[in-house]
Amino acid sequence: MKRLSKPITSIKSHYPFIIIGSGYGGSIAASRLSRAGIQVCLLEKGKEFRPGEYPEDLDDAVKEMQVNTDNKHIGNKTGLYEFYMGKEMSVFKGCALGGTSNVNANVSIEPEPRVFEDLRWPAAIRNDMQSLKEGYQKAKQMLKPSPYPENTPGYPELAKTKGMKASAAAMKEEFRYLDLNVNFEYNGELNHVGVEQKKCNNCGDCVTGCNHSAKNMLTLNYLPDAVNYGAEIFCETGVQYIERKDNKWLVYFDSYHVGREKFDAPPLCITSDNVILSAGSLGSTEILLRSREKGLTVSPAIGKHFTGNGDVLGFGYNNDVKMNGIGLGKYHADKDKEPVGPCITSIIDMRKRDILDDGMTLEEGSIPGPISPILTNAFTSLSKFFVNHADENWQDWVAEQKREATSIFKGPYFGSLNHTQVYLVMTHDDGNGSMQLENNRLEINWPDVGKQKIFQKVNSKLQEATKALGGTYMPNPQWNKLTNYDMVTVHPLGGCIMGDNPATSVTNHCGQVYSNTNNTDLHQGLYVMDGSIIPRPLGTNPLLTISALAERNSKIIVEANQKTMDYEFKKITISPLKEYEVGVSFTETMRGFISLNEKEDFKKGYDEGEKNNSPFDFTLTIQSQDIEAFTADSDHKAGMIGTVNCPALSKHPITVTNGIFNLFVKDENNVKTKLMKYAMQLRTYEGRSYSFYGFKDIRDDKGFDLWADTTTLYITVYEDDNKNNTIGKGILKIAIGDFMKQLQTMKAIYPDNNKECINAVTKFGKLFAGEVWETFF
Template structure:
């Protein structure tokens, strides 16, 4: 498969861009693609990791490692876990965390809302009065995402049991089922973004990540297109809040997910931009805006309101008479099991009701193979607790019990689980959920949401669909009296909704953020582009509407800022960005520095201490290729981090172009090595300073190894490089407590196995200790 990594090491980030895009789902990736095509220098920040096809979990153990849960101020699991669950008392959310956002783990259904939804008064007037702009951008989004129905019967594509079961369910309800437009590739070749893709293997593992390059996630189209047009993409970067400086530039404050800088109490890093597009999803974008508001950004008071779960309901037709074949392949190779098909293929469309809010859609689904081992005992238990057994006589009853035993003995690809249909429903809830911050963590409240009448109606329809195929309807176990009818949604919308003014919404029809509680004034250059801006439940899968609104926003942005978006085709040609094993650690050094001394480090430290001119940094040292680093005579790694120096700025400074050199030989009378630090420092006032520091490692009288490795002599230049005038000097040290913390941050990056991880750590430790041995021990040994 011809896929290359799109992300760059965070040490490559610049201090300023024309545009910073936050997130990488539909809204964010479209902004990055289109604005890059418009000639803008774009930086995209994604909090999750980058996965290539072939790297997604296939087994239960692998999937568990990629699960993270946020609940009541606590976080469980990796902060970059692909499967992101946000748990709340009333409604919980499942979303994706990775380069590509939730597109990596959704069913990729492109279904346009009913016309009455788009005419609803909740939409801004400009959108309702210009429907052509919506449909024009629907076409643009479809051109890139390439939705198409499953091609049953064409070129040998087989019938799918779960789709056949849906047809029988529909017939039993007096309805029809039809294939949906899904963003899945069914023929090898280049897509409309110029990226190679491969035909679907019908493995059914869409929702744990497509390992075959067939699913048209944003990682397959808009993101490589953005990279191909010059965008710089950085992963494992968590944006905390946005602020605006006196110079009018936007500052995007972030943390590096792998750096563990929080254990040192370090402030966030930041990057500045003329334009910021927040596309972190309904929850992420709302959280960033709420946190920004707490820190002084003026916005509408509507931030966090009108959250909707899009009427989502998940249910199961358990142990049906029909063989549904609903469990994905997981670790099994294509061809070793009967075809399952893409996650969702067909729909029973029950919209166009006399009352809009009564309309629903019922779609088939399936269980990814990576989580299938937990399904058999779970379904059996849930069916006994919450199901109602359906059997036509003793023979049918015996068959059902035999199938249950078969699943228990031979696993989920057999018996009752193999005869289980998964249903995903979208409907119209009242859209009155609320998001807020509690102890700096996002919380969703929506009292009684699961008791709304629409969910009782959905329950009845799913029972009808299940009865038609002879199954036992099993409701989502959270939607029960026992658990107060709580809900789970995979389509969170709202929180920063569109409106004609700040009294009705958070952004205008372009996605620009309102700058006060009333009126139509906006923060120039601050946009939101994702599901957060959608002002009501759509009643269908929302991705194509989110995409159309993002395309429309970029179109209007180009007109407002006077640039042209080039929509022409261009093959994706990317450099080979192979990821090699590396090593990383974070350190804090503290001391004093004076702008009144430009020659002596000791005097600079003394004057700085007397005047209270402290200097402190927290820097993450990253080698993205540890083998090359250790062989190279300069032993070069990257630095990224933040500096606190009140003499330079009242606010923390961020850095760029950071270089760390480990144990570089120095010409001297006695064996000497230097540890060098060089970097550009940037204040929020857009002032630049060049920093150079070094540690001298040599054997002087007494035991001085600790002092040598923990003392840094620093020089600050008033400008962009070492030729700029010296502004001041000083000395920094590593405190014992901070050194202990530093040791906990040492980690190996991108190792293929635990064995390789241990090997690389040992290799680095051998080099480090060997260099100290050469200086402090070997130099004293007699020569023979």
């Protein structure tokens, strides 16, 4: 399995820069800082997907859905499709390496210039738009946006864009094709950062994940570029909060899907000189709110000025003409299916109004194939509640009913669903939403957001667009009187907004976080770089502006660190993607006692530690990256990471890094004995470093002692990383309850299919059982 990310067991205890999140801000920061020769660690909560691994049917899509409600979380914490259900505003975003670039519609567009005249923007940006324009230019060089190449080989005029042309003409508004981060050029060749790409195949499934290497997601440009220059990426690492101590940043995170939660293990912690928060409008805000609860000083504006970017979702249902707006999903190779095109291809641009906030961007879209099976009944039922049909005579009514019946019996690629136009509008809401922690969960509050007059104007325009096509306009089902006109957005912005006043903004012009509200003092080395810093709605798709700001601010950070950056694309001869063979992972907890007064005898250390109430326990995740190599190598070597609790060393949990585990290796001093060895480095909250060495002594003594031998660890703690100066000895043991939990954490890592999962775990089991048999029987 090829990956940009590295196994969590290889993470270091300290980095010059830690970037949290891998959306447009984090990926750009990782690329640019790495190009400047700065060592970067990037932590991403979600999984890494490669083209070909995204869901293609409903069953797989459901497995990747996670929902955050006001009182609980539903689904996989690293599910690709993440929904936040707020009281008045809900949010959809992506959770994966590359952030929402995995599930967005790729539109690269600049806001109207008047947007940046707003005094909410820092003066450094308002008075120097050239620096932002350079950011736009650099982002375009990497993301390579281009319009849909209509009427070139393989790219015919699309039904949905033909419909948009008809709507624009009837509305007397400007129509044009949009620049998209989609590849229409490479076809099985390496792109500018050394990753293979293919041309868009017009499947329409951009927002459930591009399986054809055509969409210019961040995993195909900025992130591999970062890896090319030395960045280290770790996935399924959810950062909880950060803390400032001794001129360093402490970053606390959970490692997902390794089983630590079964043992109620504490968060892991590594340190950094600098931290860049790039977890998105919701994620970065939540991390700063949690950090404030832990003592970090931030502006009272944290969580304020949240905006949905004026997003409105609507549908022109059951039009008189085909739209072909349903993505092809698993039918992408079916030659009988008509082309859908990229999710969004065109715009009816209504931004040039006398009053900026009256302007809006209207784009068509497509519904991804994996979720299409649930749409027919939903649309047929909802349509009965809307009477604003464009057609009035009975012949048209009969035709509409016939199309509905066709969809019901033949599916969404036929009849009324195939005649449905999807609309996404962006405009200017008032930006008065807020986020806060309630019961340790992020909450979004925005009373009466959907009752703002601008949304009535938007829906009026969408009715006009639908009337031109002879269909029934259906607004977002949440936007109705019964639900108090709740809204949904796919473009959340704000929460950590930039500005010149620390009382009303969280960061300055380059995203550096204010440390108080009395003056403009800043937290040294703490930045936010994502959509959360944007202080107002943009009125159009925000990805290019987020990217431009990240390019601008990364340059400022690089120069502040007295580094220079090379923007040129050099020929890549070694792929940034590393091939990982199937391995095995498990997590175990051992508990016991240690004495810092005993330097020679393990049993005495245990007894004295028990007497003096000096416990020692650890929860370690052990991973072999290649089960074939692991079983063939006589050292049976694997990596380790985890935490230690030892009050005698620190009153706080201690993070383990650089851990090495050896399974059943020969004891050089006794040929009849085999050892399980544990070697690792300990870094305490107070800043001290220790070295740990432990071994299980596996030998066939008199009596049946297999359980004791395989579950008893003799431990030594040394004063430094080089195993100098023993400071304590003791013994740890595995309780039967912890052992049963440990068995539940055993799994394969980097498998391509279920067969490889089973084979890897089976090989590990056979190795373990075989060594036990050889020793004891």
